Amino acid sequence: MNVSTRENGGLGQRDLDALARAEHADPFAVLGPHTDPAGGVTIRAYLPNALGARVLARDDQRVLADMQPGAIPGLFTARLNEALPYQLHINWAGGEQVTEDPYSFGPQLGDIDLHLFAEGNHRDLAGRFGAQPAQVDGVDGVCFSVWAPNARRVSVVGEFNNWDGRRHPMRLRHGAGVWELFIPRLGVGETYKFEVLGKDGILPLKADPLARATELPPSTASKVAGALAHEWRDQQWMDERAQRHAYGAPLSIYELHPGSWRCELDEAGEVGRFYNWRELAERLVPYVQELGFTHIELLPIMEHPFGGSWGYQPLSMFAPTSRYGTAEDFAAFIDACHQARIGVILDWVPAHFPTDEHGLARFDGTALYEYDNPFEGYHQDWNTLIYNLGRNEVRGFMMASALHWLKHFHIDGLRVDAVASMLYRDYSRKAGEWVPNRHGGRENLEAIDFIRHLNGVAAHEAPGALIIAEESTAWPGVSKPTEEGGLGFHYKWNMGWMHDSLSYIQNDPVHRAHHHNEMSFSLVYAYSEHFILPISHDEVVHGKRSLIDKMPGDRWQKFANLRAYLAFMWMHPGKKLLFMGCEFGQWREWNHDHQLDWYLLQYPEHQGVQRLVGDLNRLYRDVPALHEQDCKPEGFQWLIGDDAQNSVFAWLRWSSAGEPVLVVANFTPVVREGYRIGVPFGAQWQELLNSDAEAYAGSNVGNMGTVASQQTPCHGQPLSLALNLPPLAILVLKPV
Template sequence: MSTHKREHGGLGRADIDDLVHARHADAFAVLGPHPDGAGGQYVRAYLPEALSARVLARDGGQVLAEMEQGSVPGLFVARLGAPQAYLLQVNWAGGEQVTEDPYSFGPLLGEMDLYLFAEGNHRDLANRFGAQLIEVEGVAGVRFSVWAPNARRVSVVGDFNNWDGRRHPMRLRHPTGVWEVFVPRLQAGEAYKYEVLGREGILPLKADPLARATELPPSTASRVADVLQHEWQDQHWMEVRAQRQATSAPLSIYELHAGSWQCEMDDAGEVTRFFNWRELAERLVPYIQQLGFTHIELMPIMEHPFGGSWGYQPLSMFAPTARYGSADDFAAFIDACHQAGIGVLLDWVPAHFPTDSHGLARFDGTALYEYENPLEGFHQDWDTLIYNLGRNEVHGFMLASALHWLKQFHIDGLRVDAVASMLYRDYSRKAGEWVPNRHGGRENLEAIDFLRHLNDVVALEAPGALVIAEESTAWPGVSQPTQQGGLGFAYKWNMGWMHDTLHYIQNDPIHRTYHHNEMSFGLIYAYSEHFILPISHDEVVHGKHSLIDKMPGDRWQKFANLRAYLTFMWCHPGKKLLFMGCEFGQWREWNHDSELDWYLLQYKEHLGVQRLVSDLNRLYREERALHEQDCLPQGFQWLIGDDARNSVYAWLRWSATGEPLLVVANFTPVPRELYRIGVPFGERWQEVLNSDAEGYAGSNYGNGGMVESEAVPSHGQPLSLGLNLPPLAVLILRPV
């Protein structure tokens, strides 16, 4: 054996060069313990910048051998007379370190984990891959694993190794392309990234796609997450959730952005501090109870680099953002909502991801998570990359992300963002700018398969949880079961209803007669899907004006229009969603960099809108006619849909057992005296809500709380009521 090989425990020059230049594809083949051919073993460790090293016995701590450093700085070798468990004692300029040798441990991930990962059907990636606190052979530490099949070498780096990619190169598990290493004695909280050597050279350091914790942005490292310590107290909620979220149950959603609902501000109006999840729960839960919403929906809280994306460009699909506290804080927030009878929905983005260099983009030097061809893989509208859901591992990655939130955090449903962009390969693209599917069509077949699989798996793994589609096209069967050829979502946002009715209400009342069908058109297709009526954040930003500021007329008319519109919405078939600030008529467009304008609640008009929303939610929950048959045509009956001249609409909502509510809307500023409307029965009808009531800062014009019917047939009904219709208002009545 040459002097060189003896000096380095039998290592050849090529292996040494690859180690020194951090390009060795299989560090485990040369580092750690290896037979010497004579019954003993060599122990090799590559410790750049170490001063000296020893091998100690793992059980007793006695010195087994001084490690020698040959002509290659940092490459230490010792020979033991017989194989045994050992520790490394390393002297650095900053002190002494005693640790087990990462390269003394065998393969870590089980074959079934790797098989399911490659198949795209591993349901629990969050607790198996990424950084996991585990014990190996009685030694506590962190097992790191990351998918990078086209990398030449991957190392985990962090403060624990001075961010030096030569220190902890990982083992490649063939044929899955997963790299792994166990770093002994590491603990939760440690910051880390992956250094990836691609075919073209070293890439910018990458955050862990499977990280369950991260540094606070703008820092971009992942953190080793502790196991969730929270002890759940929401057993009752979880038991009754399925019936609380059935299509026959009331579903009234308050959409919010966690950072800008309330926060600490300085005198200049700048945010000084976000509330953490526990502080937010103390403030938000009583408010939602007061307003009567059944659910909240959080805009995306997965970690995202740019706050101005509002979370819709996330990079850590398994990590709650560090902006509002820890994973345990987030779990405590969910639990507090559940104990108060409030469901929690999360916005979730499986359509695309940002191009930040520390993220998923060209993760191992190739298009791994995204499509290679920019005509498939680059989203021009958002400057983002599109997930290649036809790839098993990416399909499984997104599936596991969904289940992580639903199962680990007891989330009650996911609202899937930008579904339309997933369904169509030509979404927002001109001719020649997109790639047809294998049949020559425009449908994205792999995304469709993913969405169907997602909905089937959620139904199985998280019974009672909702998956809701933000889908803006006429794609058929979005909320039909997959067994019937549908996509399998629980609900679809009704974007058509939202656009039509907002267009109508923004018209001056004198012009509404020409737009009468915009308020009624939604009933033509109201039962083609299970719908949620959304007035979301998208409608109150980017120059679209706030909801109150969309309304025409003077101040009084603006508020009257807003109250009438909200009452119309709550009485229309379909579940409800309202964005924060709309419930009290905030004038300003929503700004994610400041809290809502809570000071407005000192004014009676704003307080009136808030009281109305509270009363609408209470009525919506209590009156079965308003929610029980939301998704069934027999729950709705037109009485007057054609009085365009007076801009009046009237209809009945029916419960499953035949109890009606009468809804009458007057969308002009003209009070109408003794306006006749047919009713099926009932000697007396009680006015249960009038959006023009004095308590809502209205003019208090109405019917004194009660109206007697007359035996005058009208609108195909045997009886009728002579009603006083208040201006720009909606009445709700029931027979008593």
């Protein structure tokens, strides 16, 4: 029990006025038990709108004293001759309440927690701060804490106190700027927010930045969450993960938005409801297994107020969105994926956050999480605010968020969104609209330090997990180790390859000869980073058209072009990422408010694309030459890179054991018979894949399965093959 040595039995007018106005900065100095000069204890409780109160003994509920009304309405006082554990029996207009006094409990956060928080090194913030169910002195309740160093007063509010900020003002731990309060008899599921008194008055009610559960949007309150009640069964996956994530292992990612992949429709064919995570796992896991992807990547599932942001404007960086169920449902989903040998990557957004008034914006009346200067702190493109990663507490907040997903939910990787916007202070800004760094440069030094620190800490705390950068500039060494001066990411999205290859494939074949280098240029820099080739959600929205609708020509040519493009992508060095719907040629742009157009799979052309993607994944996984040296120049050898006139490309992929695979691409609708291509050895070459095969709804032009080599040197090779090149197609062959 917290008993101070305050001498006066009553309160001065200043304290009374501050309580009445809900402006008292130190409620523990006036409320709860306080010793008096006679050796007794004066107990004060401020209970606005209460009809009366009495003090009960905690052990046997006997009445110790009736509390007397004080000088202001709602203030009740009682005096005991000795200090005893006690409860308050409160009469309200709507009934009676018996509870322990929150102001009879001492500080709950330890000095080490506060010290680590203040220096930005607390790696389990969500396990200690926010709202933590706890038992204190044998009493069950919830410990609330929140960082608001510039607030004049902070209160916990919720249904339990009629959202009245006068009822539960918190204690300020001055050194860390953290407010805390243990409220007895609250439990898991309780909704709450923080009422913050800033320098200019009461702010809009704030959700808990460290909440691990939230109300279902559009409601915005936080919810008290308990320990994750899930028994993991994925130990084998976790033990094997580092090996599965080696640079020489296959990595093929299916990117999806969980709400619009598949959902329950109403009678009108509109979205009736989202599946929860467990229902989604029943449908998604077998589908991903059948298609042969090694991983899925989820668009951000951290709670976000606006569904139309697809999760890229999150406000609860520790809470899985309630749209699809509970944290336990989410954990069960991850576990189901792991048991099916499917990894799970999350998109994670440390670059910016939305301006919603219940969120982080000017959290305590000042720019706390964001930069104060709009030239540093405001994202003009997205109408969002930029995290001030130069601040210890903000840096620690973001670090703890990353580790929360990686460790708490066994997530296999984070794809870090909008890295370019973090690296450059002048990102998407005109001259005079940005603030240089301390050296006068455009680099955001504090964000760079954070990224390097994140990648180092994640490697230590979550071994085997991948950290992937969505980075669109020529920043050097994004995926190089930090000890070599790099940023330390495992992979970088190859946005250059994506832009160039999509630009090429959208040209009518008659014009492709003039754009030939767009398909080969990526090999100039293919090994400067560890790359993932992304065809992501960003390429099939906002008027960019779906992937198949980008393709030129009639219906047959569109499907042929799509199959050739996907096969080109899978045979190109680099790991793979494909957004949902592209795997079966959805015509419509992705719409987050509708599920994918699954009905299209009744048509053979769409079935063919889907079957091709499955075969490409299996080929990619089963043939070492197609993945072992994805990140090494020794794994690739040009044979034909300059036949612009015929729009033909040919190359070899090599395994580390010296086993080659031949890839030949014909990006015109013209069948090329007897096209000669040099090969290093092998009397017979077997056709592993033909994207024009009848099984894929193609025209079935090919080479009858195998081709005999000839003693005709070509392309610097001692032997050669005379191949029939199918129209708008890719051939893949290996020596028998």
